[in-house]
Amino acid sequence: MTETALELINPMVRDLRQEAERDTETFWDRAAQHLPWFRTWDRVFEHDFPTFKWFTGGETNLSYSCLDHHLARGRAGHTALIYVNERGERRLFTYAQLHHEVERTAAALRGMGIRKGDRLTVYMPTCPEAITLMLAAVRIGAIHSVVFAGFGAGALGDRIAASGSRLVFTADVTFRKGGEVALKHIVDSALKAAGETVERVVVLRRTAEEPSMESGRDLYWNEFLSMADGESGAFERMESNEPAYILATSGTTAKPKLAVHTHGGYQVGIYSMGRWCFGMDEADVWWSTSDIGWVVGHSYIVYAPLLFGCTTIAYEGAYDHPGPEAVWSIVEEFGVTGIFTSPTAVRLLMRYGEKPASGFDLSSLRRIMSAGEVLNAPAWEWLQKQVLDDRIPVIDHWWQTETGGPAIGNPYGVAMLPTKPGSATLPLPGIDVAVMTPDGRECGPGEKGVLVIRRPFPSLTPALWGEPERYGRDYWERINGVYFTGDSAHIDEDGYVWFAGRADEVIKIAAHRMGTIEVETAFLKHPAVAEAGVTGRPDEVRGEVISAFVVLKEGREPSADLERELRETVRDELGAVAVIGELHFVNTLPKTRSGKIMRRVLRSVILDKDPGDITTIEDEGSVEEARRAWQELKEATASTPRPS
Numbered sequence: 001m002t003e004t005a006l007e008l009i010n011p012m013v014r015d016l017r018q019e020a021e022r023d024t025e026t027f028w029d030r031a032a033q034h035l036p037w038f039r040t041w042d043r044v045f046e047h048d049f050p051t052f053k054w055f056t057g058g059e060t061n062l063s064y065s066c067l068d069h070h071l072a073r074g075r076a077g078h079t080a081l082i083y084v085n086e087r088g089e090r091r092l093f094t095y096a097q098l099h100h101e102v103e104r105t106a107a108a109l110r111g112m113g114i115r116k117g118d119r120l121t122v123y124m125p126t127c128p129e130a131i132t133l134m135l136a137a138v139r140i141g142a143i144h145s146v147v148f149a150g151f152g153a154g155a156l157g158d159r160i161a162a163s164g165s166r167l168v169f170t171a172d173v174t175f176r177k178g179g180e181v182a183l184k185h186i187v188d189s190a191l192k193a194a195g196e197t198v199e200r201v202v203v204l205r206r207t208a209e210e211p212s213m214e215s216g217r218d219l220y221w222n223e224f225l226s227m228a229d230g231e232s233g234a235f236e237r238m239e240s241n242e243p244a245y246i247l248a249t250s251g252t253t254a255k256p257k258l259a260v261h262t263h264g265g266y267q268v269g270i271y272s273m274g275r276w277c278f279g280m281d282e283a284d285v286w287w288s289t290s291d292i293g294w295v296v297g298h299s300y301i302v303y304a305p306l307l308f309g310c311t312t313i314a315y316e317g318a319y320d321h322p323g324p325e326a327v328w329s330i331v332e333e334f335g336v337t338g339i340f341t342s343p344t345a346v347r348l349l350m351r352y353g354e355k356p357a358s359g360f361d362l363s364s365l366r367r368i369m370s371a372g373e374v375l376n377a378p379a380w381e382w383l384q385k386q387v388l389d390d391r392i393p394v395i396d397h398w399w400q401t402e403t404g405g406p407a408i409g410n411p412y413g414v415a416m417l418p419t420k421p422g423s424a425t426l427p428l429p430g431i432d433v434a435v436m437t438p439d440g441r442e443c444g445p446g447e448k449g450v451l452v453i454r455r456p457f458p459s460l461t462p463a464l465w466g467e468p469e470r471y472g473r474d475y476w477e478r479i480n481g482v483y484f485t486g487d488s489a490h491i492d493e494d495g496y497v498w499f500a501g502r503a504d505e506v507i508k509i510a511a512h513r514m515g516t517i518e519v520e521t522a523f524l525k526h527p528a529v530a531e532a533g534v535t536g537r538p539d540e541v542r543g544e545v546i547s548a549f550v551v552l553k554e555g556r557e558p559s560a561d562l563e564r565e566l567r568e569t570v571r572d573e574l575g576a577v578a579v580i581g582e583l584h585f586v587n588t589l590p591k592t593r594s595g596k597i598m599r600r601v602l603r604s605v606i607l608d609k610d611p612g613d614i615t616t617i618e619d620e621g622s623v624e625e626a627r628r629a630w631q632e633l634k635e636a637t638a639s640t641p642r643p644s
């Protein structure tokens with residue numbers, strides 16, 4: 001990428017990026033030296049297209065770097081983990097205490113016969129036992145596969161089968177919105193269909209009620225810990241490229257893709273981006289409002305904060321329970337310095353207005369990071385200006401399960417560049433991206449295409465578990481020899497990256513290509529709108545028109561006048577080409593459990609088709625609601641032409 005006007009005014013950012021461009025291997029070699037290694041690598045990078053290796057011959061252990069390393073540095077008494085749940089429960093662990101628990105759990109895993117390379121599935125809430133288990137597995141070279149504890153039996157079974165896990169860990173319940181969601185019976189039904197490799201199921205019991213236990217297979221957590229008998233919890237020296245964990249991508253295909261993350265490259269990647277993008281350090285009290293079921297939970301609830309030796313907060317429950325002020329009260333109570341959240345969470349809080357945040361002391365906060373979807377300009381502005389009074393930055397940044405950590409973002413940790421609301425800012429140091437047409441031509445400034453990554457970087461997944469051919473096919477062979485992200489985007493004249501939605505969701509109206517995100521952002525410009533999800537509906541004249549599903553803020557009611565205003569707002573923002581076929585008011589949008597709007601489900605609704613695989617959906621009722629809205633509209637317009 002050429003030097004941009006903005007980089008010129010920021011020598012620190014420019015220098016780092018130039019260093020990476022001049023000699024990528026030396027650049028990553030230096031980055032790796034910030035972390036503990038038992039043996040130095042022979043080679044920084046080896047490419048065996050489509051896969052690759054980082055820091056070959058180097059020996060390290062991700063769990064050692066997170067724990068033992070800090071004990072050796074005299075930080076044993078520092079708080080490592082604060083567990084908070086929506087019921088008001090709090091548990092604190094120092095580095096010494098967490099280390100002790102992890103060693104104990106590692107010994108128990110060995111007592112169960114688990115060895116280096118074995119897989120185990122973790123289907124648990126974001127709680128200390130689950131985090132301890134992840135660190136313990138990694139410690140002995142076993143490979144964890146965490147499955148979000150909101151998925152149903154089908155999705156869980158598929159993931160267990162794909163990982164070939166020997167053990168499954170679960171809990172009787174998880175806490176959510178004042179209630180309890182039972183987990184153990186979901187495991188039981190998942191195992192009926194997909195349990196061939198599973199030998200034992202370990203259950204963390206949190207309530208008085210006894211879950212159904214299958215004798216000979218199921219055991220409680222304390223029984224599991226007692227298996228340690230005589231075993232050691234010592235760590236294994238792992239070659240840099242050996243897998244630390246596998247995690248299903250959020251792709252909506254029926255067959256899960258399990259991204260592999262390694263001990264060496266992954267560790268270097270998430271630590272480096274933690275420094276350059278998030279500005280993390282050991283004084284942070286870090287709160288990623290995610291779940292251990294997602295990659296954000298792996299990288300920025302568990303591993304990176306512990307690599308930095310700071311304090312990480314793990315929260316179980318809903319963020320607006322018992323009320324929307326819960327988030328802000330936690331910031332005040334623990335002196336949170338950094339938050340990592342998602343646009344869905346911001347838009348959820350936006351529905352309640354600024355009031356819940358007022359009255360809390362938020363002075364400890366230094367920055368709020370957001371990823372997962374575009375942080376649309378109106379949502380950014382609300383948080384940045386209305387809630388935070390412009391005191392600290394709210395920073396959008398982009399990544400995927402496969403990238404392990406951020407790839408595009410504002411390098412806040414180096415020097416904050418000017419924010420362009422709605423843009424994820426620049427590729428981070430060491431990340432070489434471009435926007436290309438499907439036939440591999442690089443697009444000019446402002447020209448829309450697919451975002452690709454031209455070169456591997458350390459935390460990029462080097463493989464899909466058990467599917468070497470699919471890895472090449474899905475990522476490196478779609479556009480000749482570059483990594484295909486699947487996201488539609490453009491890069492502006494300053495080098496800023498703007499995302500428009502998934503490439504396969506672009507709406508084509510009379511030869512114009514419009515990203516779903518652009519249209520949804522236009523809706524959000526209207527003060528009554530809390531959220532919008534759009535898709536293209538085939539239209540004889542224009543190719544496609546927009547079909548929009550809109551959620552209103554608290555206290556706003558649907559009306560013909562409001563609909564007219566919304567249509568005008570979108571037209572004002574995007575021009576007459578943004579033809580809205582129909583607009584539906586709904587209470588919820590179909591979303592994945594990680595909060596991403598499922599636009600393909602909206603599309604199936606307006607095409608009167610089966611929505612296909614919806615095992616990852618948050619609320620199945622949302623599909624019914626969308627379908628009802630669409631049916632009502634069709635009936636109402638049956639005798640008249642559709643509005644457009």
Ligand code: AMP
Nearest residue numbers: 250371372373374397398399400401499
């Ligand atoms: P996941 O693998 O679940 O982390 O999802 C990755 C996908 O989320 C990306 O390919 C994007 O489509 C979307 N995504 C993540 N962060 C952003 C962002 N800041 N802006 C736009 N899209 C994003």
